[in-house]
Amino acid sequence: MFTEICGKLRTCIYKKVAFSRPLGCNLRQLPVFRDFHNSVSCLRENDKALDELNATILRLQRRIDASKSISLQQKQTQEFPRNEKLLSFLLDNTLRSNVSDKETHSVPPKSKSVLPSEDNILVQRLGVPETSFNKYFQLEPTAESISHKSVLAPEVWKSRLDNLFRYSVPFEKCNLNQVIELVTHLPSSFRASYAKNILDCLKQVCLTPSVYLLNILLHASAKHSTLEETLNVYNAYNQFQLKPDNYTFVSLIIAYSLHKQIVKAFSLLSEMKRLKIEANTHVFNTYIAILYHERxxxxxxxxxxxxxxxxxxxxxxxxxxxxxxxxxxxxxxxxxxxxxxxxxxxxxxxxxxxxxxxxxxxxxxxxxxxxxxxxxxxxxxxxxxxxxxPGAQTFVAFAQLFSYGGQVNSLKRWISRIWSMSGETPDAKTIELLFQYLFRAYSNVKFNQEPSLEQVPNEKTGDDASISSPSNQLSLKLPFLLSSSSGDITKEELIHEAKECYHYLQQYHPTVLSVHLRTTYMSIFKNHGCMDEVKEFYAKSFRPAKLPSSHVVSNQNETTCNKDLPFRDIHVYACAINGASVSNDFAFGYAVWLEYLHCKSYLPEVLNGDKIEFEITKSMIILFARNQFLHLAVKLLNETKDRHWKWTRRSLGIMHKVAFLSQDKPALDLIEEIVLD
Known part of the structure; x- marks a missing residue:
């Protein structure tokens, strides 16, 4: 009898947990398990407890039947994915009315809706009307509810949370599951901002947070808070006597890497070893990602x-x-x-x-x-x-394929499809990316070889005809007409088409004309030997690099005229100097180089800055050598000897040739020394 009743009760428990166990909740923390163990203990001491145990089984069975009826009615009205159904029951069990644990798990829901009842403590203290609570916490059974995305503006979130923490005891009569569900619905930035408030309120009501809750707060703090605030959240593990796990240290690794403390990020491996936590694949993947971004x-x-x-x-x-x-x-x-x-x-x-x-x-x-x-x-x-x-990143791969290969027509058809599929004009970031690839394709076109066979995946004649038709309003938003992939294009036609694209951006999307996009556009003229256009664009489309106020000479007319233009950066100087070196325009290249040296210490740091500086130095050495200024080339090469750049005979070939013809033995010895090293 004892074994049979215990088996029935255990079956009911697991059936109930399958419907209502909250995410991140230990099974043995559920009141129903406490009821089970208490009832079994009583049964061993007193046979009269059989009646109480049977009552517990009936109570659990009614709860299961009620949950099944709710699920059946929801399924009849709308087909939901299984995880959405679980989310609905999760919210029903964690944000219900403020009753004791025994009542929560013993009384079936009074309403068929998954919305919390009117006496929900968190709802009242957040200041959210009950009628709008479903919109506030995304309780509507939609696809967006799974991702826990907020539908409120940041200022509304802030006012609601301020209203909650205005109470003397905000989490009074709340259980841990309610707090976890509140935190999971918060936007990540607000989790970080209110992490200290949440932990203080948990201490106030003597609630011990779970490792799952602390990991959520720590991960948000790592991305949105200072390093000191993140470490304060990590100290809560010791304060509550909880053992961190691998995901805890992943958040700490991210925090240290974002604050450029790579050595401390790797020192966490020793801390994990001290705590007897074996690093898993997720931890090492995070380290590899950091090493990749730090080059x-x-x-x-x-x-x-x-x-x-x-x-x-x-x-x-x-x-x-x-x-x-x-x-x-x-x-x-x-x-x-x-x-x-x-x-x-x-x-x-x-x-x-x-x-x-x-x-x-x-x-x-x-x-x-x-x-x-x-x-x-x-x-x-x-x-x-x-x-x-294919996914969204596959588009980037195809755009790179066409742009690096100089396949302008294929890229134009590819952009036209993306443009027309959206049904509306893309956002500014997407437009900048599209034209970044298009300008790169223009600059990589080769005129001295036979045109390659350009192809577009899933290409259909009907689709291309509809896109290129003048009657199609979406195609009229594009600054170019689709050309035949088999036809040849002259350099003049290509330059003209590139200028039309740039004028289109100036007229309709001026905000996307960043320094990077302007530099890529200028490289079209540089790669095709149009130095007059390079000089004109360099002078009229940028301002000199931004200097401290003490180094700036006041010029009211220039400031008023060029206040909307971006400042030149190292990419602009590198593009102009490289173009002058290729076309052997010494006057322009030397003037740009002097401006670069004057502004060099004030330029913002960029990715691969040392590599770009090496390219500038290499271009200037070639320019000096070609124009018989060998002593300037030798001086510049001597000044950069300690930079440990990889000089080759090819990169110093022109300087070596000029030094050999002029019998300049010191220059030849210097070249041999650097190349041999």
Whole structure:
């Protein structure tokens, strides 16, 4: 009898948990489990407890039947995914009326709706009308409810939360599940801003937070708060005597990396070892991502080899291979990226199937180099045969493919499709990205070779005809007409079309004309030898680099005329100096270089700044050597000897030739010394 009743009760418990267990909640924290153990203890001491145990079973069975009826009625009105159904029951059980734990789990819902009742403590203290609570917390059973996205403006969130924490005891008579559900519905920035308030209120009512709750607050603080505030949240683990986990340290790693403290981020491995926490794949993936963004590629490879050959609990996954393929792209090692892509699919133990993340990474690696474009198309055709569905990042890969290959017509058709599929004008960021690739394609067009066969995936004649038709209003928003891929285009026609595109942006989308986009447009003239256009655009479309007020000479007319133009950065100077070096325009190149030296210490830091500075120095040495200023080339080369740049015979070839013809032995010795080193 005892065994039979306990078995029935355990079955009821697990049926109930399957419908109503809140996310992140330990099963043994549920009151129904406490009822079970209490009832079993009483049963062992007193046979009269059989009646109480049977009553508990009936109460649980009624709860299950009520939950099933709610689910059935919801399914009849609308077909919901299973996880949305669980979310509805989760919210029903965690944000119900303020009753005791025993009443919460023993009394079936009075209403068929999943909305909380009118006496909800958190609702009242947040100052939210009950009729709008479903909109406030996204309780409507829609697809957006799963992602917990806020529908309120930030200022409304702030006023509501201020209203909540205005109470002397904000979390009075609230359980931990209600607090967790409140935090999960907050926007990430507000989780970080109110993390200290939430923890103080939990201490006030003697509630111990779960590791899950602290991880949510710590992750938000790592991305939106200062490092000191993030560490204060981490100290709460010790204050509440909770043991951190791998996800805790992932948030700390992100926090240190965002504040450029890479050494401290890696020192967390020692802390994990002290706490006897073995780092998993997620932790090492975070480290590899940091090393990739900090351009510490050698250390990323060492960590990847450790995951492959030494660690048993942190074997590389699809995300790991995606990061390492991106590292190969940054190092310009495309063959190594292809080997990694093949290795993950053919490794003998636990072979991996490439996800969209990995596929997009390998396609972007191949798209940057025209000699690998045939491999790009072969991989794409294989994936398309397997019914692979491209994602948003796949568009970037195709845009890179067409832009680096100089396939202007293919890129124009590709942009036209994206433009027309949206049904409306894209946002400013998308427009800037589209024309960034288009200007790069214009600059990479080659006129001294036969036109390559340009192709667009899933190309259909009918679609292209509809896009290029003058009657199509969407196509009229574009600054170009679609051209035949088989027709030749002259340099004059290309320059004219590029200028039309730029004038279109000036007229309809002036906000997207950033310094980066203007520099890419100027590189069209530079790559095609139109130095007059380069000089004119350099003078009229930028202001000199921004200097401190003490270094600026007041010029009222210039300030008024150019106040809307962007300041020149290192990319602008590099583009102009490189163009002057290629066309051997010494006067223009030397003038730009002097301006660059004057403003160099005040220019903002950019990615790969040292590499760009090396290109500027190399262009100026070529320009000095071509114009018989060998002593200036030698002086500049001596000044940069300690920079450890990789000089080659090819990069110093013109200087070596001039020094050899003029029998300048010191210059020849300097070149030999640098190249040999």
């Amino acid at each position: 510490l590629y050698e250390q990323a490879w060492r960590l990847f080899d450790y995951m492959k050959f030494k660690s048993l609990q942190s074997q590389p996954d699809d995300k790991t291979y995606s990061y390492m393929i991106s590292v190969c792209t940054a190092e310009r090692k495309v063959e190594k990226a292809l080997n990694l892509y093949q290795e993950m699919q053919e490794r003998p133990i636990n072979p991996l199937t490439p996800s969209s993340r990995t596929i997009d990474a390998i396609l972007r690696a191949l798209a940057r180099y025209p000699r690998y474009h045939s491999k790009f198309w072969s991989i794409f055709e294989e994936l398309r045969a397997e019914q692979w569905k």
